[in-house]
Amino acid sequence: MDLDPATSVHGHCDDRFTPIRDALAKAIADGEEVGAAIAIDIDGELVVDMWGGHADAARTTAWTENTIVNVWSSTKTVTALAALMLIDRGLVAPDATVATYWPEFAANGKQDIEFRHLLTHSSGLSGWEPPFSVETVYDWEAATAALAAQAPWWPPGTASGYHAVTHGHLIGEVVRRVSGKTLKEFVRDEIAGPLAADFQIGADPSDSHRIAEVIPADEPLDLPLDQLSEIAMKTFVGAPDPTIANTEAWRAADIGA
Incomplete structure (x- = not known):
């Protein structure tokens, strides 16, 4: 209508x-x-x-009922849902250490970080130690290995700090270790599929024709860099240009944050 x-x-x-x-x-x-x-x-x-x-900046393609678009950080809620499903099934305990399921994660003082700390953004791993490129974020093995190796940026569990991109890799690696499925596979098979929900982490190439183009704002958010803490700087500075969401590499990646 x-x-x-x-x-x-x-x-x-x-x-x-x-x-x-x-x-x-x-x-x-x-x-x-x-x-x-x-x-x-x-x-x-x-x-x-x-x-x-329209679904494109040139206004040549109409936005339709079946148009899909990159949803940015609201993906975190679906990633958290995957984690809660593992808890509900008794496969993961919220107060168990992450290293229980991901032994390498215990390195560099992280042996006491609990799974609930990943869910509440309080693990102290709100970003990767720089320098770290977005291309490495696409590489699941390299990205999760780097997180397993680095030290937390604050005492885990003492404060919450937005895990801007690492949220999906941290929880997703536990999902992979416990379920045997990557995060994108778990969401596809256990959440989106049973619900017939048109939602994907990592877009199927067959859907490329119906993905709306991400168009940057005319006046993008101006971060007050001089007011950010060192941790916030490391977390947010170097964030990719939003048009990266229009690339095949981004659309194919397993980014649960």
């Missing part, structure tokens, strides 16, 4: 949520959004499922 042909917003919207529909239509009409989709589920009822605009 076309909600408003004049603004190219399509799909379904419960009457209770027409302000959201109007806001999406306005954002697209004003150029604030090139294209976007919004879905809202309340107690199992899909009350909003709408989309509009």
Whole structure:
């Protein structure tokens, strides 16, 4: 159903949520959004499922019902769900040390880090010791080996610090060791598949035609570098340009963060 042909917003919207529909239509009409989709589920009822605009910067490809897009850090919630499923099945204990499942991880003072510390961003491994390239992030063996070898940046369990990219590799390696499946395989087989959810970690090449292009903001976030701690600097500085999400290497990688 076309909600408003004049603004190219399509799909379904419960009457209770027409302000959201109007806001999406306005954002697209004003150029604030090139294209976007919004879905809202309340107690199992899909009350909003709408989309509009274009899936590319050139505005040549319409955003459709089946368009998918890089979702950035919301992937962490799915990665955490995989971890919680292992706990629920009795395969991992939240208060067991990570080294119980990943022996090499005990190196460099990490022998007491517990699995729950990975879930709560309190392991002290919020980033890789620099220099560390995004190309190495794509290499699961190299990336996880580096995390296993390095020392934590603060006493584990004493504070929470956003594990911007390492979150997926840390939890994902435990998932791999315990289940025998990579994180992307576990999500595909144990979560997305049974739920018929159109979600992937590492996009299937056959879906490349329906992936929306990531378009950087005109005014990107300006980090106050002079106010960041050394740990925050190491965690965030050197973060890749958002257009990297448009590359085949990024889309194929197992990045659970």
